[in-house]
Amino acid sequence: MSKRSSATSSRTPAEPRPGESFADLLARVRACTVCAPYLPNPPKPILRASPTARLLIVGQAPGRRVFETGIPWNDPSGDQLRLWLGMTRDQFYDESRIAIVPTGFCYPGTVHGSDLPPRPECAPLWHPVLRAAMPDIQLTLLIGAYAQAYYLGKRRGRTLTDTVAAWRDFAPDFLPLPHPSPRNRAWLKRNPWFETEVLPSLRKRVGDALRASDNDAATG
Numbered sequence: 327m328s329k330r331s332s333a334t335s336s337r338t339p340a341e342p343r344p345g346e347s348f349a350d351l352l353a354r355v356r357a358c359t360v361c362a363p364y365l366p367n368p369p370k371p372i373l374r375a376s377p378t379a380r381l382l383i384v385g386q387a388p389g390r391r392v393f394e395t396g397i398p399w400n401d402p403s404g405d406q407l408r409l410w411l412g413m414t415r416d417q418f419y420d421e422s423r424i425a426i427v428p429t430g431f432c433y434p435g436t437v438h439g440s441d442l443p444p445r446p447e448c449a450p451l452w453h454p455v456l457r458a459a460m461p462d463i464q465l466t467l468l469i470g471a472y473a474q475a476y477y478l479g480k481r482r483g484r485t486l487t488d489t490v491a492a493w494r495d496f497a498p499d500f501l502p503l504p505h506p507s508p509r510n511r512a513w514l515k516r517n518p519w520f521e522t523e524v525l526p527s528l529r530k531r532v533g534d535a536l537r538a539s540d541n542d543a544a545t546g
């Protein structure tokens with residue numbers, strides 16, 4: 327069997343466990359070893375989530391710097407994403423409001439200097455149970471092609487650009503975005519409508535989703 331082949335055939339998918347606390351669910355995720363034979367390091371799932379989160383950010387998979395620090399989006403891509411969102415680090419990492427759950431939780435390694443894709447086992451295994459445990463999510467940001475493929479399936483466009491250009495079609499639940507990697511600067515230059523049309527809507531919709539949690543706190 328190749329090192330990149332699927333591991334799901336020999337494992338039982340994670341099942342929701344009635345009555346399980348969110349902390350116990352997270353502990354179960356963090357103990358996951360399903361892809362251990364296919365990862366360059368021991369499994370180290372990197373995600374942030376809470377049952378009160380209103381915004382869900384679904385990216386790709388940890389890169390090396392995120393793997394080393396254990397903090398998602400703790401890299402130049404994260405800096406760019408926070409600029410797009412108009413958020414400080416403190417706001418971005420408030421997991422009572424914002425869940426950060428990538429398509430693959432563990433660092434998949436690199437080949438020829440490029441990050442490998444997220445492990446294909448991860449999203450089908452863990453996203454449904456985590457998503458079900460976060461009932462207040464108002465908006466899900468789908469960052470990059472892997473997140474869009476998993477959540478939009480056949481609804482996504484032929485290319486990432488097509489999917490992002492059709493961003494209005496996925497409201498109110500989803501907003502597809504390109505990856506904010508510095509490597510994507512050329513994409514941003516070629517597609518100026520992203521900054522003029524999508525970013526203002528992104529900030530408004532994120533603000534609306536999070537403002538709802540402020541209202542809850544004020545009236546709760």
Ligand code: SF4
Pocket residue numbers: 355358359360361362369370371430431432445447448449451
């Ligand atoms: S990538 Fe996901 S499924 Fe694979 S070991 Fe890590 S947490 Fe488990």
